Amino acid sequence: MKKLNLLLLILLFSSFFLAAQQKINVVVIGAHPDDCDVRAGGTAALFAKAGHNVLFISVTNGDAGHFEKGGGALAKIRMAEAQESGKRLGVKYVVLDHHDGELMPTLDIRLQIIRLIRNWNADIVIGPRPNDYHPDHRNTAVLVQDAAYMVIVPNVAPDTPPLKKNPVFLYVQDRFQKPTPFQPDIAIDITETFNQKIYGMAAHESQFFEWLPWTMGKLDEVPKTEPERLEWLKNWRKPYINDKMKQSLTKWYGAEKTKSIKYAEAFEICEYGRRPSDEEIKKLFPMLGK
Numbered sequence: 326m327k328k329l330n331l332l333l334l335i336l337l338f339s340s341f342f343l344a345a346q347q348k349i350n351v352v353v354i355g356a357h358p359d360d361c362d363v364r365a366g367g368t369a370a371l372f373a374k375a376g377h378n379v380l381f382i383s384v385t386n387g388d389a390g391h392f393e394k395g396g397g398a399l400a401k402i403r404m405a406e407a408q409e410s411g412k413r414l415g416v417k418y419v420v421l422d423h424h425d426g427e428l429m430p431t432l433d434i435r436l437q438i439i440r441l442i443r444n445w446n447a448d449i450v451i452g453p454r455p456n457d458y459h460p461d462h463r464n465t466a467v468l469v470q471d472a473a474y475m476v477i478v479p480n481v482a483p484d485t486p487p488l489k490k491n492p493v494f495l496y497v498q499d500r501f502q503k504p505t506p507f508q509p510d511i512a513i514d515i516t517e518t519f520n521q522k523i524y525g526m527a528a529h530e531s532q533f534f535e536w537l538p539w540t541m542g543k544l545d546e547v548p549k550t551e552p553e554r555l556e557w558l559k560n561w562r563k564p565y566i567n568d569k570m571k572q573s574l575t576k577w578y579g580a581e582k583t584k585s586i587k588y589a590e591a592f593e594i595c596e597y598g599r600r601p602s603d604e605e606i607k608k609l610f611p612m613l614g615k
């Protein structure tokens with residue numbers, strides 16, 4: 326009897342262990358509370374739906390992103406919006422308390438990011454490319470690039486155990502052409518989670534229904550009711566699929582399936598993280614080819 330109990334216990338533990346092993350841990354890093362949602366919200370929702378662990382990090386608190394509100398009061402609003410978006414997408418949302426519009430790639434913040442990546446035991450880390458119109462985006466890219474590799478070095482941030490292997494670091498899509506245009510190495514079909522992505526983005530009310538329309542002079546066009554707002558945001562922020570993305574989708578999903586893909590998100594492999602083979606990419610992104 327005792328032997329049987331022991332056997333059951335071992336079986337139970339090993340199945341827990343296997344289940345934990347199969348979880349993929351993803352970290353998405355953006356400069357502002359809403360950047361992660363915009364660039365990787367659909368992919369994050371797919372990971373979360375399949376039971377994987379996704380962490381969104383906003384490196385600034387967003388306290389400059391408005392025309393009427395600002396400072397601590399705005400930072401509080403944006404923290405609440407990020408938490409609501411995290412709930413809608415099924416991800417954990419961390420907002421670091423650094424001023425919006427003033428971000429510098431300091432050693433302190435680099436160490437903060439290294440610790441967060443380690444504590445999440447990340448397999449994949451996604452962030453912006455270092456060529457961008459916004460200084461916070463550029464500096465976030467530098468911070469993430471500087472954390473790549475350092476996450477495995479035990480003598481850096483020695484209070485937090487290093488990762489056993491360097492994660493795969495990826496860049497989110499952008500439209501900047503110089504010095505090199507974005508390369509969609511991995512393209513993910515988000516047709517299934519596109520509405521959820523929009524719903525997550527809509528949680529950032531101060532941004533999509535106030536600040537951003539204001540910067541474009543179309544604040545008076547913002548609808549009042551929630552269903553109308555979701556529809557409006559969907560039309561405004563529809564991700565487009567260009568030829569390069571189509572090629573990438575065809576590579577990962579096949580030509581036939583690609584015809585039915587309406588919305589996609591793409592990622593470029595950063596040279597400073599682990600360089601994955603196609604086989605490894607398929608393991609890291611189990612939704613590929615489905």
Ligand SMILES: [Zn+2]
Nearest residue numbers: 356357360462
């Ligand atoms: Zn931003």
